[in-house]
Amino acid sequence: MSARRPLHRVLTAAIAGTLAAAGLTATTPGASAAGLTTAWHDGAFSVDTAGVVSRSDVVLGKPNTADAQSLPLGNGSLGVAAWAAGGFTAQLNRSDTQPYRLSPGQVQIPGLAAMTSAADFTGRLDLYHGVLTESGGGMAMKAWVPAGKDELVVDVTGAGTARQTATLNLWSGRTPATFVAGGIAGMAQTWVDNAQSGSSGQTFGAMSAITAGGQDVAASVVNGTQVQVAVTPDAAGAFRVIVASPAWTGGDPGTTAAGLIGGDASAPTSSLLATQSAWWHDYWAHTALIELNSADGTAQYMENLRTVYLYAEAATMHAGQYPGSQAGVANMFAYAQDKQDWYPAGYWLWNLRGQLAANLSSGHAALNVPIFDMYLRGLPGIQAWTGAQMGGKPGACVPETMRFNGNGFYNGGDATQNASCALASSPSYNAETVTSGAEIAQWIWRQYQATGDLGFLRQYYPLLQQAATFLLAYQNAGSDGFLHAVANAHETQWAVQDPTTDLAADQVLFVATIDAATLLNTDPDLVARLRTAQQQIEPYARTDAATHTQLLPPSADDQGADVIADSFQPSAETHNGENIGLEPVWPYGLITDDSGGLTALAVRTYNARPNKNNPDWSFDAVQAARLGLPAEVATDLTTITQHYQAYISGFSSLFSGTPGDEPYIEQSSTVATALNEALATDYDGTLRFTPAWPSGWDVAGTVAVQGNSTVDVQVQGGTLTTAAIHAGTTRTMAVRNPWPGRQAQVVDGATGAVVVGPTTDATLSVPVTAGSAYLVEQPSSPTTSLPFAGVTGTQATSAKHLGSVQIGLDGSGGAADGRVDRRSAPPVSG
Numbered sequence: 001m002s003a004r005r006p007l008h009r010v011l012t013a014a015i016a017g018t019l020a021a022a023g024l025t026a027t028t029p030g031a032s033a034a035g036l037t038t039a040w041h042d043g044a045f046s047v048d049t050a051g052v053v054s055r056s057d058v059v060l061g062k063p064n065t066a067d068a069q070s071l072p073l074g075n076g077s078l079g080v081a082a083w084a085a086g087g088f089t090a091q092l093n094r095s096d097t098q099p100y101r102l103s104p105g106q107v108q109i110p111g112l113a114a115m116t117s118a119a120d121f122t123g124r125l126d127l128y129h130g131v132l133t134e135s136g137g138g139m140a141m142k143a144w145v146p147a148g149k150d151e152l153v154v155d156v157t158g159a160g161t162a163r164q165t166a167t168l169n170l171w172s173g174r175t176p177a178t179f180v181a182g183g184i185a186g187m188a189q190t191w192v193d194n195a196q197s198g199s200s201g202q203t204f205g206a207m208s209a210i211t212a213g214g215q216d217v218a219a220s221v222v223n224g225t226q227v228q229v230a231v232t233p234d235a236a237g238a239f240r241v242i243v244a245s246p247a248w249t250g251g252d253p254g255t256t257a258a259g260l261i262g263g264d265a266s267a268p269t270s271s272l273l274a275t276q277s278a279w280w281h282d283y284w285a286h287t288a289l290i291e292l293n294s295a296d297g298t299a300q301y302m303e304n305l306r307t308v309y310l311y312a313e314a315a316t317m318h319a320g321q322y323p324g325s326q327a328g329v330a331n332m333f334a335y336a337q338d339k340q341d342w343y344p345a346g347y348w349l350w351n352l353r354g355q356l357a358a359n360l361s362s363g364h365a366a367l368n369v370p371i372f373d374m375y376l377r378g379l380p381g382i383q384a385w386t387g388a389q390m391g392g393k394p395g396a397c398v399p400e401t402m403r404f405n406g407n408g409f410y411n412g413g414d415a416t417q418n419a420s421c422a423l424a425s426s427p428s429y430n431a432e433t434v435t436s437g438a439e440i441a442q443w444i445w446r447q448y449q450a451t452g453d454l455g456f457l458r459q460y461y462p463l464l465q466q467a468a469t470f471l472l473a474y475q476n477a478g479s480d481g482f483l484h485a486v487a488n489a490h491e492t493q494w495a496v497q498d499p500t501t502d503l504a505a506d507q508v509l510f511v512a513t514i515d516a517a518t519l520l521n522t523d524p525d526l527v528a529r530l531r532t533a534q535q536q537i538e539p540y541a542r543t544d545a546a547t548h549t550q551l552l553p554p555s556a557d558d559q560g561a562d563v564i565a566d567s568f569q570p571s572a573e574t575h576n577g578e579n580i581g582l583e584p585v586w587p588y589g590l591i592t593d594d595s596g597g598l599t600a601l602a603v604r605t606y607n608a609r610p611n612k613n614n615p616d617w618s619f620d621a622v623q624a625a626r627l628g629l630p631a632e633v634a635t636d637l638t639t640i641t642q643h644y645q646a647y648i649s650g651f652s653s654l655f656s657g658t659p660g661d662e663p664y665i666e667q668s669s670t671v672a673t674a675l676n677e678a679l680a681t682d683y684d685g686t687l688r689f690t691p692a693w694p695s696g697w698d699v700a701g702t703v704a705v706q707g708n709s710t711v712d713v714q715v716q717g718g719t720l721t722t723a724a725i726h727a728g729t730t731r732t733m734a735v736r737n738p739w740p741g742r743q744a745q746v747v748d749g750a751t752g753a754v755v756v757g758p759t760t761d762a763t764l765s766v767p768v769t770a771g772s773a774y775l776v777e778q779p780s781s782p783t784t785s786l787p788f789a790g791v792t793g794t795q796a797t798s799a800k801h802l803g804s805v806q807i808g809l810d811g812s813g814g815a816a817d818g819r820v821d822r823r824s825a826p827p828v829s830g
Contacts, residue, residue, distance in 0.1 A: 037789035038714060038722045039700055043750030043773055045712035045724055047702075050281075051793030052289050053128040055300075056307035058649060059796050060123035060134070061811035063116040068659035069648050069809065071125045071132055072311075072333040073143065076318025078150040078245055079332025082132055082143060087112035090143070090152060092245045093332050095322040097206045098404055099193050099345030101331060102174070102338050104208040104245040109154060111164040115139040124796070125649075127311045130280040131273070146272070147279030148319070151261060154241040155269050159233045166241045168210040170225040171337050176206075178221045181254025184211040184261070185219035185227035186244075188253040196345070198409035207248035209257035213265035214239035240265055247321070283314055288363040288710060290675060290701030291791055299697040301802040302637055306675055308650035308807065309668035310362055313355060316665065317367040322374055322404055327351045328617055328666030330651050339661045341654070343411040346401045347374065349436045350490065351617055353587055354669030356443045360450050361676035363704040368447060372460055375440050378406025379462060382437075386470060389415055389422040395470030396463070397421035398437035400430040400490070427494035429575065432487045434474055437467030438505035442588065445512035446683075449706045452729055454519065461516055465523060468513040471506060472529055482538035489566040490583075491576035496567040498538065500580050504588040506537045540584065542601075543570035545608040557597050563605040577611040582623045589683040593628035593691060603627055616644035616652040616667040621674035625681075625692040633678045634694035637671055638802070645805045657805065676703050680711045686734040686763060689713055689723045689776065700791040707731060709768075722783055723776040724749055727768035735764045739778060749773030752784065 039046045058071055063084035070081035070091075082090040085108075092104040115121065118137030125132050131144040139158040146153060154166075168187065170176055176187035186209030193199045211219065212231035219229045233239040244260045264272060287310055292299035316324035316332045324332040327342045328351030334340075342348075352371060359367040375382075379396060385407040386397040399408030399420030408420035408430075415422045418429055425431035441464040448457040475483040483506065489499035510530045517523040542552040543565035551570055556562040564581035566574075582605055584590040591602045606620075606627055613620055613636055621636035644667050646653035651663030678692040680703040687705060693715055700714045700722075708728025714721045720738055727733075737744045737760070746756035746766050750773060756764050758779045768774060777783045799808030 036716050036719060036721050036786055038783050038786040039789060039791045040712070040722050040724060040749070040775065040783050041788045041790070045702065045722070046788075046790035047289060047700075048790060048792040049284050049289065050128050051795070052291050052791060053284050053307060053793070054126070054795035055291070055793040056304040057127055057796040058125035058308065059798050059808040060121075061799060061809050063121055063123070064648065064809055065116070067335040068646075068663075070333065070335045071649050072315055072330070073130070073132060073145045073152070074312075074315030074332050075145045075147050075150070076315060076324065077247070077320045078145055078152075079315060079324065080145055080152050081333040081335040083335070084112075084116040084134075086110050087114075087116060088141065088143075088154065090243075091335050091337070092152065092208055092243065093334050094206065094245065094247070095320040095324045095332065096204065096247050098202075098204050098322065099196060099199070100338065101326075101334075101340060101344040102206050103334065104206040105187060106169050106337070107152065107166060107210065107241070107243050108169065109164070109166045109241060111159065111162065112139070112141060112156065115141060127307060128280060128284060129273070129277050130311070130315075131276065142269070142273070144273075144276050145315070146276055149260070150244065150246045151264065152243040152245075153264065153272060154243075155238075155272075156233075156240065157236070157238045159237045159239055161233060161237070163230060163232050164212075164214075164239055165228055165230045166210060166212065167222065167226055167228045168208055168243060172225075173338070174225055176225065177253075178224065178227055179254050180219050180221060180227070181258060183217040183219050183229070183265075184209050184254060184257050185221060185229055186210060186253055186257055187225070187227060188248060190248070190250050196409065196412040197414050198403050198405070198407040200405040202405075203249045205248040205250060206245070207253050207256070208243060208245040209253065209261070210241065210243050211257075211261060211265050212239060212241050217265075286363055288361070288676075288702040288704050290679065290699060290703075291793060292675075292701075293698045294696050297800075298634070298638055298802060299694075299699070301641070301800055301807070302671055302675060304800050304807055305641065305645070305650050305668045306672040309358065309665065309672045310364070312650075312665060313359060313364070313367055313669070317355070317359075317370055320370050323347065323352070323370045325352065325355065325665055328354075328654075328664050330663040330665040333649070333651070334662055336661045341660070341662050343401065345403050346410065347404065348401055349398070349439055350400065351666050353439075353619070354617065354666050354673050357587065357622070358669045358672035358676065360447060361681070361704050362672060363702070363710065365447050365451050365704075368443065372440070372444060372447075372463075374404060375402075375463055376460055378402065378404070379466060381406025383466060386421060389419070389424065390470075390474070391423060393470055393473045395468070395473060396437050396466035397434055397470050397474070398440055398467065400433040400436045402436075429491045429494070430488060432495055433490055433501075434471065434485070434487045435490070435501045435505035437463070437470060438509035439587065441467045441512060442508050445516060448516070450704060450708070452708050457516055458520055461520060461522075464509070464513045464516050465526065468509055468526065468530060471509065472533060475502070475506075477536055480538075481536060483533060483536045484538075489580045490578055492574050492578045492580050493566050493569065493572045494575060496569040496572045498541065499567040500540055500564060501583050503537055503540055504584045504590055506533070507590055508588045510534050510537075541565040541568040541570065545604055548608075548610060557601055560600070560604070562601070563608050564601060574610075577614055579609040579611055579620070579623075581605040582609060582619070585623045586619060586626045586677075589626070592684055593626065599627065603629070606632070613639045613643065616640065616654050616664055617670060619670060622670060622677055625674050625677035628692045630678065630692045630694045633674060633692050634697070637674060640667060641671065642803045642805055645802075648799070648806060648808055650807050679703050679713050680705065682706050686736055687711065687725070688736045689738045690715060690720055691736075707733075721786060724783075725766070725768060725774045725776070727770055727772050727774070729768075730770045731768060733766045733768055735766050735776060737762055737764060738776060743779050744776060745779050747775050747777065747782070749775050
């Protein structure tokens with residue numbers, strides 16, 4: 001059994017800019033501010049939320065007839081991929097149909113072909129309302145998955161008087177029980193998770209039911225895998241199709257379906273849409289939005305990808321029992337029946353990184369909770385697995401490819417077959433990847449730092465505690481006084497001495513666990529052991545930039561030709577295309593853009609990284625942002641998007657720019673993370689405005705930071721015009737001076753009262769009060785001296801393009817062809 005191996009793509013790009021506030025032109029005393037404005041007004045940052053979100057609507061200039069051209073709808077527990085084959089086709093998906101993630105079915109409404117085949121056809125995925133709208137030939141359709149209710153609603157007007165049908169379909173290999181209950185027909189199937197190694201013994205299932213609103217509704221069973229509803233439109237030519245698909249483990253499907261659907265088939269459209277709009281409007285109102293513009297349109301495209309990601313992530317993660325994505329795949333929007341690229345019962349933490357990070361910095365930490373809940377529920381199983389498979393060690397070695405119920409079995413094999421956290425499987429992809437527990441612990445700690453929610457920290461602290469307990473047991477102090485272990489450098493090097501991933505994980509996990517235990521007043525003995533272990537973490541291994549084969553000492557930094565090695569065996573065989581030497585930069589945040597010699601070392605490591613912009617989950621742009629490399633941020637974002645964004649929905653393909661069996665959400669999540677990091681970040685406790693913002697990209701937007709706070713940032717023509725802080729916690733914030741060597745001050749955002757007087761200090765200590773806002777500005781150019789202009793947006797009217805890739809479809813003759821490549825690929829994480 002092999003793991004997911006990315007293809008190698010090499011991009012040559014020059015590093016431009018400096019490490020601090022590069023790419024920006026500071027407004028100097030007396031400089032002209034002609035044309036510059038600020039959206040700060042009356043103590044607030046003015047944003048037309050609906051207008052900004054609508055800039056990223058996915059526009060269809062012609063029908064999306066190929067399944068790979070499907071568009072996403074969802075509420076977090078039910079996801080739908082919708083396209084125009086045969087009029088209208090949609091596949092239903094859930095995350096709780098374990099262990100195979102079987103689809104509840106596909107619905108088809110052939111009568112809508114009159115609309116999709118019309119010369120005046122047009123459509124859009126309306127992100128602000130969470131609705132797919134289409135029209136043509138006098139007919140119009142609205143389709144959506146209601147927030148909090150697991151059903152697909154397809155509302156049609158202008159259909160005339162012809163009788164309509166809608167079918168609900170499964171396929172060969174599925175054996176549902178069919179039923180008819182009044183005007184509802186459906187299919188239900190249950191199964192027991194007992195056929196694979198490590199199975200849970202739980203009962204799972206899938207149920208779907210279809211009905212209609214209109215006249216003379218009749219439901220029927222067509223065959224063992226198809227049911228149908230027929231309906232005559234009302235006098236105004238309107239009809240509605242409702243497809244229900246709740247969580248299912250057995251029971252009376254007809255009664256369940258009728259109870260779920262209730263009166264939705266005949267309720268006024270306005271009342272149904274009012275509920276839908278209210279949820280999405282609230283979601284967007286609490287989203288840290290970013291509007292981007294550049295002369296070549298690249299910035300706008302990145303904005304669109306980020307906004308579409310935030311829409312899709314809400315539809316993926318909002319309400320599911322299990323995380324909607326299990327390996328960076330957009331599983332909730334699958335379109336190829338039950339086809340799965342990877343082991344569908346397993347979760348790859350590496351491939352969820354971008355989502356975890358983007359959700360935090362975009363103001364939606366709650367979307368991470370399904371991930372944390374799964375690991376917490378699975379903790380007893382993880383501990384049992386660790387004891388059995390990792391030499392009897394205590395604590396939790398969290399499997400990198402973890403089955404949803406907390407063990408490391410892979411794809412039905414035994415513990416010798418590519419299992420994770422399993423010595424019997426070593427050497428293999430994740431047999432001795434021992435840092436996944438530290439990484440999930442890190443994300444929990446960062447979520448606590450972002451929200452300040454002590455109850456959250458108390459609930460999930462056991463994951464920190466048990467991950468730290470395991471690493472302390474797994475590593476042993478050598479005669480040199482350092483902790484040592486043989487482990488995997490994630491999937492890249494197998495069973496090597498002291499991987500860089502382990503050294504970085506130790507540093508972050510030990511500190512986070514000490515701090516968390518201290519806050520919670522618990523585990524003094526563990527804290528004492530961790531304090532000792534902190535002093536025993538060895539420096540990163542160095543290797544030569546040219547060949548990555550020589551083991552060099554830290555003193556090699558003086559010659560400026562070394563880089564961070566994957567491990568203390570730099571010449572060991574590599575098995576995946578990861579840049580392990582950059583792990584201390586991101587996600588672990590140990591080397592910053594002002595870490596002195598380590599920063600220079602990390603920049604060399606970035607320049608000489610062996611895997612450039614591949615595959616679709618590449619973290620190059622995020623790591624460039626952390627290192628203060630704005631030109632690289634722009635280049636990496638553009639390159640990775642042009643190589644892998646294969647779907648008109650904004651989703652990507654793992655290995656190429658051609659659609660495959662499933663769309664992936666990981667590439668757009670990394671775009672969102674990189675943009676946020678480049679605009680504003682405080683991962684190490686120091687707030688930076690525009691630490692790596694690309695030259696030529698204007699921006700107006702918001703980023704969520706620590707302490708339940710947000711910051712608003714505007715850059716126009718290379719000038720930072722607005723830098724505002726909305727404090728969520730009363731504390732003293734460390735804020736980097738956005739104008740190095742020049743005077744900066746901080747004033748109350750509402751009254752203008754000076755909070756920090758003019759200073760040229762590199763870092764400002766800013767006392768903030770929860771609920772108050774503050775402006776960081778130059779005394780010579782106060783923010784409020786600029787003319788006011790709120791951040792607005794105009795709804796998209798056409799597809800967007802970036803080189804050969806696009807979001808949406810042009811009119812006839814200009815659209816992507818929707819080619820589908822059903823190539824199989826080797827199964828892996830990372």
